[in-house]
Amino acid sequence: MPRTSMQITHDSAKTIVCLEGNWDFQTESKHLEALKNVLKNRPLSLVIDCACIQRIDFIFIVFLLDLLKSFDLNPEFIHTPNKMTRLLQTIPKDNPSASTQKELIVSRRSWNIFEKMGRYIEDFIQESLDFLNFCGMTLYAFTQALAHPLRIRIASLCYHINESGFKALPVSVLTALIVGAAVTLQGAMQLQGMGVPLMSVETTAKLSLREMGPFILALVIAGRSASSFTAQIGVMGLTEELDAMKTMNFSPFEFLVLPRVLALVIAMPLLVFLADAFALLGGMLAIKYQLGISFGAYIERFYDTVSWNHFWVGLIKAPFFGWAIAMVGCFRGFEVKGDTESVGRLTTISVVNALFWIIFINALFSVIFTKLNV
Incomplete structure (x- = not known):
């Protein structure tokens, strides 16, 4: 040696x-x-x-x-x-001096904000493209289901209509009742001070039918169903159930996404109808309390001043709200990777995204109906 x-x-x-x-x-x-x-x-x-x-x-x-x-x-x-x-x-042998390192640190700090902005914009664009691709895949699965109706999972569809829609009915109508009463009360007080208390009937009724009923309901469903969809699909990904479905040649869009999207698109108009009714009931109670107008007088003036157009405006928006909530919840569910911590993080993100899309869709419809004078 x-x-x-x-x-x-x-x-x-x-x-x-x-x-x-x-x-x-x-x-x-x-x-x-x-x-x-x-x-x-x-x-x-x-x-x-x-x-x-x-x-x-x-x-x-x-x-x-x-x-x-x-x-x-x-x-x-x-x-x-x-x-x-x-x-x-x-192996690098030459190391920068202390002054050079300090200059590099200062340079990195000065450019750090621009780097973060660039990365945020890049991530936003990539996520937008991924979401558009996800919407396209869902639309393709829907067209395939229309061409072959037997592919529609009726049992799964009914299950999600019940779980995501009708089981959320108690909290939804209660929220619509409370918000309708609170908003009507504030409006009645202002109009009473202006000397036109009876205008509070048609003003708050139109507001309940066009905005408060559908919008408040969509917020409640978003907080309940979007998070539920993300957590369910995310856990299926962590337990490798999604991989098993793909191995058996089952489409996750056909079995997981499409039933949830169709369930909310179908259930939301029905829920909006009930939410409108309870919002009007809350308004009736508030006006009775504040102005002393009887229920009979409220209903009579309601029929005289409020047309069916306001009801249909709120009802038309409902399926779009349901579509946005279900799509965001399912999309974020498929993004869950790694560990259970990502389930909680993406569940929170899905709720925030769903709320944003509800607000955006509501504002878009408000502009469109205002331009159409509906």
Whole structure:
């Protein structure tokens, strides 16, 4: 076995350290200490001769470079084996000075806000494209179901209509009743102060039919169903149920997405009808309390001043609300990856996204119906 040793030669111009034998992870500590003592003296001109090295490895080279860095030495390596040459080229030896590092940190901080903005815009564009692709795949599954009606999962569709729609009915109508009463009460107080208390009937009724009933209902369904869809599909992904479906040649869009989307598109108009009724009931109670107008007088003026157009305006928006809630919930569910922490994070994101789309769709329809004078 080659003997590990080190020869040191001094002359007026330089110090030559000649390494001999094996210098690797098995090198004894006494040889490493001897090398460290030589370098600790910090010779002005250091040459490391590797001509007699029999074996060298990555660990020793890293150790040697750390020693040179700690003593601020920049030696000349001669007669290095090919392996050592490649390793020396792989490991960076030159480090920036403290001032240079400080300048880099300041530069990075100054550009950090632009980097974050760029990454946010890039992620937003990519997610938008992914969502459009997801919508296209869902539309394709829907057209395939229309061409082959037997592909529609009736049992799954009815289940989700009940779970996502009708089971949310108690909290939905209660919310519509409370909000309808609160808004009507504030409107009645203002109109009473202006000397036209009877106008509160048609004003708040139109508002309930066009905006409050559908909008409040959509917010409640978004918080309940969008999060539910994301969590259900996300957990299926973590437990590899989605992979199993694909292995068995079952389409996740046909079995998971389409029933949920159709369920909310069908259930939302029915729920809006009931939410409108309870919002009007809340308005009746508020006007009775604030203005003393009887229920009979309220209903009579309601029929005289409020047309069916306002009811249909709210009803037309309902399927679009249901579509947006279901699509966002399912889309975020398929994005769940890694661990259960992503389920909670993406569930929160799905609710926020669903609320945004509800507000956007509602505003868009308001502009369209205003332009059409409906």
